[in-house]
Amino acid sequence: MTEDIFSTETTYFADVILPVPIPRMFTYRVPRHFAADIKIGARVIVQFGRNRVVTAVVGKIHTKPPEKYQAKYILELLDIDPLITPAQLWLFEWIAEYYMCCIGEVMNVAVPSGLKVSSQSRMQLNPDFDHPELLEEKEVEFIEILKTHTSLTYDDAIKFVGEKNINPMIKSLIGKHAIIMYEEVKEKYKPKIAKKIRLKRGYEGSEEVFNLIDSLTKSPKQQSIILEYLKHIPVNELAEKNTHGVDKTLFTQGETSDSALSTLLDKGILEQFEVIVSRFGDDVPDEPLKILLTDAQQAASDEVLQKFTEKDIVLLHGITGSGKTEIYIDLIQKVLEGGSQVLYLLPEIALTTQIVVRLKRVFGDKMGVYHSKFSDNERVEVWRGIVEGRYQFVVGVRSAIFLPMDNLGLVIIDEEHETSYKQFDPAPRYHARDVGIMLGLKQGAKILLGSATPSIESYYQAQTGRYGLVTLNKRYGEAQLPDIVLVDLKAERKAKTMKNDFSSVLYNRIQQNLANKEQTIIFQNRRGYSPYLNCQECNWVSECQQCAVSLTYHMHSTELRCHYCGHKEEIPKACPVCGSGKLRTIGFGTEKLEEDLKAMFDTARVIRMDLDTTRTKNAYQNIITEFEQGGTDILVGTQMISKGLDFDQVSLVGIFDADRMIHFPDFRASERAFQMLTQVSGRAGRRAKKGLVLIQTNDTQQSLLQKVVINDYQGYYTHEISERDSYFYPPFTRIISVTLKHEEQEKAEKAAHWLAEKLLEKLGKARVLGPEKSLIERIRNKYLFDIILKLEKDKLNIKAAKSFLREMIDALHQEKEHKEVDVVVDVDAV
Structure with a gap:
């Protein structure tokens, strides 16, 4: 808003988004002193409840006071120029509606914590206090301390008093009106400051510098500092570059004298100043790397552009190692040259580490990187960098869809099939691929989905003509798809040729690989040492006290750990039930x-x-770099090693537990298994030498494994889409999972049956499944019951169905016996 819109006589109100799970905005009064500056999208500080101070975002400004409560004043305005764009506010509202959560929950996840304020209790002397006779001796001493300080934090007060428990004294002083307690609110984000040194003005000319050096002949240490300075900014460049100075660390970390530096600063020959610097270093290439596409890649890139003239969304189905990244780079360059922004999403931090290095060589400091391993301050720098126009291109993981980009020309969602794009807990339980598509469509951008193993939903959209489809069937350069061999574990066990959990085939090939100085990847999608500890005498199994799961044995940290609630226990020396030492x-x-x-x-x-x-923070980078540079022979990993990583020397991949992946009780199990096995296999033989993949299985005739062996995605898709159609699953329906939780099993079950009956009355048996106990029936001491809604897309008003579900959940909580039952709604559950 601009100043001329406002009248000094008019009272304005702001509806603000609070970071709380309440499905509406709250109205606050705008103080007159910043009424002319407040704008939609600006952050403000407000009091919520009696003692809570929070950061809120202005969603609407108007002149209508709330009817049901007295509006409190906004305490502080944090932004003159809003950090939240109109495009973001629209997205927050869309996510809240579509994923059936609260807009405050969306805002809480979207805005990095570095942009939220923190509050800290402070105490100060009450200037109106004039009854010292009321004070006890200790209180008099403390008041004298306060007189010498503007204010103190609670921790400061403890240090000065010398006692840990000062609560009674503080309470007494407040009661006597001797001190005032208040909340000091601060922004968390702090820019990175670098200290620099430069010559004072008057020493910038060549004659003055040489005279200065001569005058320091009797002070060789001071003279050496000036000479060191001139190594970095030569005499002939002083007039131009002296203002920028050099880092102080050049003098404090070398052989130069700290005392000599201090003397030169005291004399006014040198001066120290501070500048705000980026946290992302100066790893910008001198010359940007130029990407040259192969004929196949160029044809694919041209076809994508041609498809974009017909469709807003295009699926690039390129086999593993076909060089999709180079095609992305080509398209990104074209969009940036046109003046628009680009958002490039990846499913895992592990993947960003390797790709970021490649992208930096092409785009340098024009590119921002955004993921959860960054500190709060680093994420805020990227956010502000977009607002200020420094970053037109950002590569990031799931949370990057919330960045303040409002001029998107292209959204790339790589490895679009990955379940890592889905947020499970807490709300909003969004899918970044689908949100990214909506974000792009809203801003008129084109959306490119990429995968070697597309999700059934995306491939169906391409097959039915809603998405454009571009296929790339050739690996980059001279690389060929690896040979994939199924190793029969039954035969190996019968022949007694297994070595621990390794078949003789895999063992011998690893040995051969080591002899040839080639690298091996071993894939097992289960972390820890073993799934559980078992007593051979009484059959006791280590189980979590809070969840209905076994505790995973972690040998390195010598503990039993629950992968659901985080509970940890020491490894018992004997069975806690029978006392036997026979634990395995x-x-x-x-x-x-x-x-x-x-x-x-x-x-x-x-x-x-x-x-x-x-x-x-840097663990991914360190492991990948070490493996990439040949410092490691064998890399063992979970699903994070399957996602797009590119290593020259990997010629062998060994895969464990393929059977468990295929037969997991979930309608998507076969899809995930096919994708995972194909993606992991794709890590082998990515250069001239053909790779080998060994899949250990108890069923070598399994049809899905046979399709993996011949890389038959089309055959797999044809079979799977027929199954989905027959059994009424996505992409023909939309799945909504409703989970009810309570500490008492009976209460959770009763509430689940109550809700299911209400839903059945309107939606019918074909659309409402359950309630049933969850696959893991107890987590964090709460019992879980699931209701699954299968809503067909072409015959039902999905929006109306969601609205009805909301009404029934509200009605459930109106019932006294069900009031405390938690209900979790997961739209498009995966």
């Missing part, structure tokens, strides 16, 4: 495979990449 591990995870490999191949350099080894 059952099954195997990545940690056990890593240990077995190190024992079987004692000279091999083995490294593991799973959630446990990649918790720190």
Whole structure:
């Protein structure tokens, strides 16, 4: 809003989005002193409840006071120029409506915590206090301390008083009106500051500099600092570059004298100043790398552009190793040259690490990177960089769809089939691929989906003509698809040729690979040492006290851990039930495979990449770089190693537990298994030498595995789409999962039956399944019951069905006995 819109006599109100799970905005009064500056999309600080101060976003400005409550004043305006764009506010509302959650939950996830304020209690002397006779001795001493400080935090007060429990004294002083408590609100984001040094004005001319050097002959340490400075900014460049100075670290980390530097600063020969610098370093190439497409890639890129003239969404179906990234780069360059923005989504941080290095060589500092391993301050820098126009192109994971981009020309969603794009907890339970499509369509951008194994839904849309389809069937350069061989575990066990969990075929090929100095990837989609600990005497199994699952045995950290609630226990020395010492591990995870490999191949350099080894910020990068540079012989990992990683020297991939993936009780199990096995297989033989993939299985005749062996996506899709049609599953229906939770099983079950009956009355038996116990029936001490809604897209008003579901959930919570039952709605559950 501009100043001339406002009248000094008019009272304005703002509807703000609060970061709370309440399905509406709240109205606050706008103080007159910043009425002319407040705008939609600006962040403000408001009081919510009695003691809570939160960051809110202005959604609407008007002159109508609320009818049911007295509007509180907005406490502070944080932005003159809004950090939340109209496009983002539209997206927040769309996500809240589509995924059946609250707009405040969307805002809370979307806005990085570095852009939210924190509050801290402080105390100060009450200037109106004039009854010192009321104070006790300790209180008098504390008041004297306060007189010498403007204010103190609670922790500061503890240090000055020298006692841990000062609550009674503080409470007494407040009661006597001697001190005032208040909340100091601060923004969390802090720019990175660099200290720099430069010559004072008057020493910038060549004559003045030489005279200065001569005058310091008797002070060689001071003279050496000036000479060091002139190495970085030569005399003939001083007039132009002296203003920018050099980093102070050049003098504090080398052999120069700190005291000599201080003397030169004191004399006024040098001066120190501070500048705000980027947290992302200066790894910008001198000359941008030029990408040259092969004939097949150029044809695919041209076809994508041609399809974009007909369709807004195009699916690029390119086999593993076909060079889709180069095609993306070609298209990104064209869009950026046209002045529009580009958003490039990837499913995993592990994938961003390798691709970012390649993209940086092409786009340099024009490109921003955004993912959850970044610190709050780093994410805020990217956010502000987009608002200020420094970043026209951003590559990021799921959360990057919330960035303030409002001039999108292209949205790329790579590996679009990946379930990592789906947010499970907390709300909003959105799918970044689908949100990315809506974001692009809203802004008039083109959307490119890429995958070697497209999701059934996306391929169906392409087959039925809603999406354009471009196919790339040739690997980049001279690389060929690997040979995929099924290894019969039944035959190996019968012949007693297994070595731990390794077939003799896989063992011998790893040995051969090591001899040839080639690299191996071992895939097992289960982390930890083994799934559980078992007593051989009484059959006791280690189970979580809060969830209906076994505790996973982690040998490296010597603990039993629940992968659902995070509960940890020490490994028992004896069975807690019968006291037997005969405890054994059952099954195997990545940690056990890593240990077995190190024992079987004692000279091999083995490294593991799973959630446990990649918790720190740079862990992904370090593991990938070490493997890429040949510092590791064997990489053991979970699904994160399957996603688009590109290694020159990998000639062998070994896959465990393929049967478990295929037979998991979920309608998408076969789709995920086909995608995972194909993607992992694609890591082998990505250069001139043909690779080999060994899949260990108990059923070599399994039809899905046979299709993986010959890379028959079309055959797999034809079979799967027929099954989905017959059994009324997506893409022919929309699935909504409703989970009811309570600490008491009976209450959760009763509420689930109540809700299911209400839904059945209107939607019918074909559309309402359940309630049934969840696959994991108890998590974090709450019992779970599921109701599944299958809503056909072409015969039903989905929006009306969702509205009815909302009404029934509200009605459930109006019932006294069901009031405390939690209800979680997951739209498009995967």
